Each structure stands twice: as structure tokens, then as C-alpha cells.
Amino acid sequence: MxxxxxxxxxxxxxxxxxxxxxxxxxxxxxxxxxxxxxxxxxxxxxxxxxxxxxxxxxxxxxxxxxxxxxxxxxxxxxxxxxxxxxxxxxxxxxxxxxxxxxxxxxxxxxxxxxxxxxxxxxxxxxxxxxxxxxxxxxxxxxxxxxxxxxxxxxxxxxxxxxxxxxxxxxxxxxxxxxxxxNRYSLVQRGSEGVLDHCTDHGIAFIPWAPLDAGRLAAPGGAVDAVATRLGVTHSQVALAWLLQRSPMMLPIPGTGSVAHLEENVAAAGVILDDAALVPLDAAS
The missing domain is CATH 3.20.20.100 (NADP-dependent oxidoreductase domain)
Incomplete structure (x- = not known):
């Protein structure tokens, strides 16, 4: 953990x-x-x-x-x-x-x-x-x-x-x-401009539905490939990507399960290298 x-x-x-x-x-x-x-x-x-x-x-x-x-x-x-x-x-x-x-x-x-x-x-x-x-x-x-x-x-x-x-x-x-x-995730990037504004002005950006990975989590998709290579879950990849996107990012993944909660918190220690970030950044 x-x-x-x-x-x-x-x-x-x-x-x-x-x-x-x-x-x-x-x-x-x-x-x-x-x-x-x-x-x-x-x-x-x-x-x-x-x-x-x-x-x-x-x-x-x-x-x-x-x-x-x-x-x-x-x-x-x-x-x-x-x-x-x-x-x-x-x-x-x-x-x-x-x-x-x-x-x-x-x-x-x-x-x-x-x-x-x-x-x-x-x-x-x-x-x-x-x-x-x-x-x-x-x-x-x-x-x-x-x-x-x-x-x-x-x-x-x-x-x-x-x-x-x-x-x-x-x-x-x-x-x-x-x-x-605002809604923001690997597959919901319509608020890029708002995120950049918040980053530049020291406003905490709280993405809702942060775990949404859509088709990227399907077998062979960008999230699935990164998760398999790093030995982590799809949710952990999605959260790690958000945390590395902006220093003002404050994800609030929600769940009604203790096990899922623990999995989400463990994403704090997941570091995405360039081999992971390049395909994830390019995907949407």
C-alpha cells in the first residue's frame, strides 16, 4: 500500500x-x-x-x-x-x-x-x-x-x-x-482551458468522474497497455495521469467499497514514465 x-x-x-x-x-x-x-x-x-x-x-x-x-x-x-x-x-x-x-x-x-x-x-x-x-x-x-x-x-x-x-x-x-x-479525465478533456487557468492562478481543480477511461481501458487500449506493463490497475493509471497533469489537480475518486478505496489511494505512489505518458496524452 x-x-x-x-x-x-x-x-x-x-x-x-x-x-x-x-x-x-x-x-x-x-x-x-x-x-x-x-x-x-x-x-x-x-x-x-x-x-x-x-x-x-x-x-x-x-x-x-x-x-x-x-x-x-x-x-x-x-x-x-x-x-x-x-x-x-x-x-x-x-x-x-x-x-x-x-x-x-x-x-x-x-x-x-x-x-x-x-x-x-x-x-x-x-x-x-x-x-x-x-x-x-x-x-x-x-x-x-x-x-x-x-x-x-x-x-x-x-x-x-x-x-x-x-x-x-x-x-x-x-x-x-x-x-x-469540472468533469475531467483521460477521456473527458473538454475542460483543458479551465484546468490551465486554475493551474496558472493557484485554484484547486477537482475533476469529477476522474476514473473514466472508456475505451482506453479495453484490452489493448492505451490504459490497459500501461497498466499491464507497470503491474497496476486501470484506475491507478487514470489517477496517476491526473496527478501528473497539473500541480493544482485534486482528484476525488469515489466508491462505496473499502477495497476499491485502498486501490485508489495506492495510486499516489504510481509514477508514469514517458513511455506511459506519451500514448496516454495522445489518447482521448
Missing amino acids: SDITAAGTLEFTGLGTVTRLGFGAMRLTGPGIWGEPADAETARAVARRAVDLGVDFIDTADSYGPEVSERILAEALHPYPPGLRIATKAGQVRTGPNKWIPVGRAEYLRQQAELSLRRLRVEALDVFQLHRIDPKVELAEQFGVMAELLAEGKVRSLGLSEVSVEEIRIAQTYFPVSSVQ
């Missing part, structure tokens, strides 16, 4: 130093990210094992369950060990399994921040992220209430999800953008 510290650290605005391999708690819920997990004790055990392995950054959201993921984290980990940061999100309502609807009204975002404080049993949220920009609500309203929550001390840092470089720049006029969470 590789030490997670091999992943290195980054400076997270408002939080300080964070290990560059976190844990995504979305899968600590039922199918479709809806309802209770099949085994709540296993879900709590996964959260506790993540911390045991040295994970100091956990990502969740009010909409995971909804409410289930935040509650399980509190049940498993509160009182939280020193140095553990929990990032949550608001801005999407749920009407059923796999259904997500952006809602960015100021009163709603404020309400959800207050409820997350209660569920996580904290006086201030480490990171509060806008889960999606609501196209029906003015940016000034959405960004403005986030800035208010920061000024009031109810959150320590603020982030965005699924945004463009221009939207980051606009948000920066309201508050310091500490993190951006």
Missing part, C-alpha cells in the same frame, strides 16, 4: 495545505445517488477508512441522497480529526434517481448552506461550492449570496462546478475562487 503523501500537496485558498488525493462521498448513497445505501455501516466504514489512509479532503453535496452523504459522513467521522476538510455543494435539487435540476436563488443557496452546517455538525463549512450555475438566475444573485456567506464566517472558502474560464473570472469579482470542479 503506497503512502497517500506520495501524491503531494497543494495550497487551497482559505484552507491551507491539502493532500492532492481526496475522497468523493457521492457513492455513499443508494442507486442513482438516491436514498440510503444498501449497507449504512459499510458506507460509514469506507469514510473512516479514507481518513485512516491519510485522506484529508472529502467532497460531498447536499443533493447526494439527498442529504444522505452528508449525514453518513457526520455519523462516521464527527468529531472530525484535526486537518480533515469536508467540501460540500448546493445548487441542484433532486426529483428522483439520477435527476438534477439547478436552483440558484439566493434564499435557496443560503438555506442549503445552513442545512449543511447542521447535518455536518460544524460551525463553518470548509468549502461551499455552487453545484451548478442556474441559467434562470442572475450571476450577481448566485455569486453575491456566496460572498455574503463567506463574509459572515459560515464558510471558509468557496468553489464552483462545471464553469467556464469567463464564469470563474466573473465570480472572482465577488469572492476568491478556491476551487473548480
Whole structure:
């Protein structure tokens, strides 16, 4: 088992130093990210094992369950060990399994921040992220209430999800953008420009669905070939590639399995040589 510290650290605005391999708690819920997990004790055990392995950054959201993921984290980990940061999100309502609807009204975002404080049993949220920009609500309203929550001390840092470089720049006029969470992986590289912007400006980039390798993981594919040669798993190749892509990269692979969690953490010690990086960089 590789030490997670091999992943290195980054400076997270408002939080300080964070290990560059976190844990995504979305899968600590039922199918479709809806309802209770099949085994709540296993879900709590996964959260506790993540911390045991040295994970100091956990990502969740009010909409995971909804409410289930935040509650399980509190049940498993509160009182939280020193140095553990929990990032949550608001801005999407749920009407059923796999259904997500952006809602960015100021009163709603404020309400959800207050409820997350209660569920996580904290006086201030480490990171509060806008889960999606609501196209029906003015940016000034959405960004403005986030800035208010920061000024009031109810959150320590603020982030965005699924945004463009221009939207980051606009948000920066309201508050310091500490993190951006866009979809990004070996086969989902549409946010290259956003990643480069975050790297240049010291913003933590949190790729969601980081383990997606698609056809590259098929027998004979680029990921499969690298994994076979190095004696590691496909997931470890995908995570190692992300960690070597940018010093501001903070992957948060999620799982409901302790074994899979341990496999993901072990990716911290996987180093991809040029013979691996060249075909992986060229693939998409």
C-alpha cells in the first residue's frame, strides 16, 4: 500500500495545505445517488477508512441522497480529526434517481448552506461550492449570496462546478475562487482551458468522474497497455495521469467499497514514465 503523501500537496485558498488525493462521498448513497445505501455501516466504514489512509479532503453535496452523504459522513467521522476538510455543494435539487435540476436563488443557496452546517455538525463549512450555475438566475444573485456567506464566517472558502474560464473570472469579482470542479479525465478533456487557468492562478481543480477511461481501458487500449506493463490497475493509471497533469489537480475518486478505496489511494505512489505518458496524452 503506497503512502497517500506520495501524491503531494497543494495550497487551497482559505484552507491551507491539502493532500492532492481526496475522497468523493457521492457513492455513499443508494442507486442513482438516491436514498440510503444498501449497507449504512459499510458506507460509514469506507469514510473512516479514507481518513485512516491519510485522506484529508472529502467532497460531498447536499443533493447526494439527498442529504444522505452528508449525514453518513457526520455519523462516521464527527468529531472530525484535526486537518480533515469536508467540501460540500448546493445548487441542484433532486426529483428522483439520477435527476438534477439547478436552483440558484439566493434564499435557496443560503438555506442549503445552513442545512449543511447542521447535518455536518460544524460551525463553518470548509468549502461551499455552487453545484451548478442556474441559467434562470442572475450571476450577481448566485455569486453575491456566496460572498455574503463567506463574509459572515459560515464558510471558509468557496468553489464552483462545471464553469467556464469567463464564469470563474466573473465570480472572482465577488469572492476568491478556491476551487473548480469540472468533469475531467483521460477521456473527458473538454475542460483543458479551465484546468490551465486554475493551474496558472493557484485554484484547486477537482475533476469529477476522474476514473473514466472508456475505451482506453479495453484490452489493448492505451490504459490497459500501461497498466499491464507497470503491474497496476486501470484506475491507478487514470489517477496517476491526473496527478501528473497539473500541480493544482485534486482528484476525488469515489466508491462505496473499502477495497476499491485502498486501490485508489495506492495510486499516489504510481509514477508514469514517458513511455506511459506519451500514448496516454495522445489518447482521448
